[in-house]
Amino acid sequence: MDPAERTRLVTRHVAEVVTEEELETLVGGESPSAYIGYAPTGEMHIGHFTTIRKLADFLRADVEVTVLVADLHAHLDDEKSPFDLLDARSQYYEETIRAMVEAAGADPDRIEFVRGTEFELSEDYSVELLRMAAETTISRAQRAASEVVRQTENPKLGGLLYPLMQSLDVKTLGADIAYGGIDQRGIYMLSREILEDHGGDPPVCLFAPLLSGLTGGKMSASDEQSKVNLNDSPAEVEEKIDGAYCPAGEVEDNGVLEYLRYLVFPILDERGEQFVAERPDEYGGNVTFETYEDLETAFTSGELHPADLKPAAAAYVSDVIDPIRQRLDAQPELLREAYPEKYG
RNA sequence: CCGCCCUUAGCUCAGACUGGUAGAGCAGCCGACUGUAGAUCGGCUUGUCCCCCGUUCAAAUCGGGGAGGGCGGACCA
Structure with a gap:
């Protein structure tokens, strides 16, 4: 090479x-x-x-x-x-x-x-x-x-x-x-x-780079809402991302965008897939993004609203961690023995 | 080895002197306002008061013992 x-x-x-x-x-x-x-x-x-x-x-x-x-x-x-x-x-x-x-x-x-x-x-x-x-x-x-x-x-x-x-x-x-x-x-x-x-x-x-926390500011190990765990269920991922700090048009400290930039898009890119956000017709209907840069541009300009971005982001993040979640779910003893006070 | 101080809500602490149903701020949760979240308003929740024994009608509070933590002193062959 x-x-x-x-x-x-x-x-x-x-x-x-x-x-x-x-x-x-x-x-x-x-x-x-x-x-x-x-x-x-x-x-x-x-x-x-x-x-x-x-x-x-x-x-x-x-x-x-x-x-x-x-x-x-x-x-x-x-x-x-x-x-x-x-x-x-x-x-x-x-x-x-x-x-x-x-x-x-x-x-x-x-x-x-x-x-x-x-x-x-x-x-x-x-x-x-x-x-x-x-x-x-x-x-x-x-x-x-x-x-x-x-x-x-x-x-x-x-x-x-x-x-x-x-x-x-x-x-x-x-x-x-x-x-x-x-x-x-x-x-x-x-x-x-x-x-x-x-x-x-x-x-x-x-x-x-370190990812920002979902609740604004730094990700905190002790604040469950500030981060997505690898064994979070799709519903938990959705709930956390729905509750995330995500001011319209702002990239700074925006955990949702960072998840997409550093995690979702690199993997979609590897698979040759695109990012599709479903959106009600009254706000313009579904949109597709080929690259993170395109998505960020749309977000910054206000064309892509956080309320439309969040559910899509949650679905993709959930999908990306799914294989890990499955491995952990298949071996419950790993977590049970590692964190007995929580899973015991 | 000796002495002094600390331990109360998730966090920071008040309350102890003078015993009488355990508080504040922050955090959190829920509503309102936003097509998300945040901000801002409005509301709400939270406790082995470190443990044990004793005194008392009644102990976070008084007495004794213990545990954990902090600070200082001494020893320096």
């Missing part, structure tokens, strides 16, 4: 590349590798799906992909996951990620899955981590992790170890590209700074 096409696949729909030059050098060479880590904490949602879609692009561009299920990190971050649930949640995460990769049109068996506990407790890793801890100031670690680690009145030491371990993961997994949501930026900038002193290379960083 020619390097230009490779670069296009790797960088489409991303929020930032650090740096473009380094990436081009990388994809110009043999079998580059990328990794993304997920800490198995709360239930997986549609925001995860936007990052997963890129994994399919990596595979198409012949970039090797490793997914780290960062079980220790899930506990280290203010004990978001209780220690005894790490294994169950890791299983749920891995299975759900596989389903998403497949839904994005790629083969999950081409991805290497690794758990944190498989290598983060080795002697070499531990020694290197302690050396990093000796060299890194508290404020530097705090700053790196502030967008990722839960911020509380009484921060734990674990939240400071977190970015150091994540940096060491990049080296240990041998990843050329560190990929994640743009919230991970602080941590990987730290990685680029300190890894050279610890026998590693600074990773090329690729950041996915």
